[in-house]
Amino acid sequence: MHNAPDPFECQLHTSASMAKTSAISVRVSDQVKAAAEKAASDDSRSVASYVEKLLAEHLRAKGYLADQPQSAPKRGRGK
Numbered sequence: 290m291h292n293a294p295d296p297f298e299c300q301l302h303t304s305a306s307m308a309k310t311s312a313i314s315v316r317v318s319d320q321v322k323a324a325a326e327k328a329a330s331d332d333s334r335s336v337a338s339y340v341e342k343l344l345a346e347h348l349r350a351k352g353y354l355a356d357q358p359q360s361a362p363k364r365g366r367g368k
Contacts, residue, residue, distance in 0.1 A: 315340075325340065
């Protein structure tokens with residue numbers, strides 16, 4: 290039996306196994322950017338991964354996104 294890939298699982302970057310993602314461009318103040326970089330680093334994540342995690346958690350809590358596992362595996366920068 291083959292399990293469906295977890296959309297948050299880090300996979301090799303090949304067209305066959307890469308989860309489909311979309312880009313969002315956001316402008317923030319220098320203070321917000323610096324705070325996000327610090328928070329992401331403290332969580333051993335890239336800023337993009339950290340923002341995705343926060344956004345997904347908020348959307349789930351508000352009922353806009355179907356329930357998924359509470360925390361996505363860490364991607365990006367490792368410590």
